[in-house]
Amino acid sequence: MSFSGFPGGRLAQTPLPNLLFSELIPQIDDLGELKTTLHILWLLSRKRGEPRFVTLQELQGDSTLARSLSGLAATPAEAIEASLKKAVGRGTLLHLLSESGLDHIYLLNSPQGRRTAEKAELGELQLASSTLHIEPAVPSERPNIFVLYEQNIGLLQPMIAQELEEAERTYSPEWIEDAFRIAIENNVRNWKYIRRILERWAAEGRDDGTTTQSRSRGGDKSRDRTWYTEEEARKFIQR
Template identity: 40%
Template sequence: MNKFKGFTDSETFSQLPDKFFHNLLKDIDDAAELKVTIYFLWRAEHMEGPFRALSRMDFDVKELGLSADEIKRGLEKAVKRGSLLKVENEAKVYFLLNSPRGRAGVEAIESGKWNPASATSAPPVERPNVFKLYEENIGPLTPLIADALKDAEAMYSDEWVADAIELAAKNNKRNWKYCEAVLKRWKDEGRHGQKDQRDTRQGSERYTKSEFAEYLDG
């Protein structure tokens, strides 16, 4: 057994349907079925598009800690139980959640109106927490900075804070005040507007002039 080091103070969370806890958790007695069901729910939440489908190959052996045969068995049990739906398209097998959207997805696949192969289904990338990211890119994590990071995560998001830290490191402006100024700018003007899509040099200049000048030293 690998010893788990514990959760951090900066975790992202994935939603699970309440019915999973009320109706499925107590009935699923096979570890493989439980793993593939939770894995599907996690992957589906991070997918975009009208429907959420995973092929059998999308169920990662390493992440699940299961063999290919165990994954196959778990999926078959989940389909038999009715938590997942199974459909074939162009010689590939896909699985969808047994929900109104999932059932509509099966109909769309069977009628040729939607090809699940066109959807991207890469698993979400695990990002380092902002405390570790700060120490690696900006400097020592003092109690004051730790509190500031927590406040920033609550006000913005861990993704925004991480991106601001990475931008500060990229521009060699390694101090928290600079990161904070970037976050305020993003909040006031938006992150993905036209001004945010300039080339690297222009983007760097944008954060090294005018109101950010006082944060550029030290």
């Protein structure tokens, strides 16, 4: 699987300290530790309120991190624990146990993180994921159609999101991917154009003889056609 590049438009940003690139990353020689460190920095930036921290349970339930660490250990859980141990040993993260001893808590080794750890150790602050009012940082894995849209068209808007959800319920992933591919090949980065391709396939079938939406992967895509003339495509772009 390849990355097709960052889309145009405004994208969400993650603030990172320059010291991360000039001092910390050059020291990290383990891929799992590097990926986990960057992922935790991203999670912490999405938190709301203070103190900001992540728990082992939170990380082990993070499907994005699990995919990122796939193949680095026997299981994602083992990869996460090994990476956290290295990050703590390096001094990037601080590791605490909750008062109950059930929650493994990780803070960034920053002035704020060190103050939080000190207060927790003195009993002045209780760190427990069940008692802190912090906005969850881990998003659910989004359907592939949203990824395709942002990678190939641009920033997702709420009204478009509803249409994408409906399309995902209606058409197979293969049809959706093929429709996006045809649009990009013809330089028509417009959702209405893609939607009309899908609608025409559903109504008239595809050139390969497919008349249902359960087209199997690996089929012959060479017979797919553009479906619209350049004049029709311009009309969709202008709408």
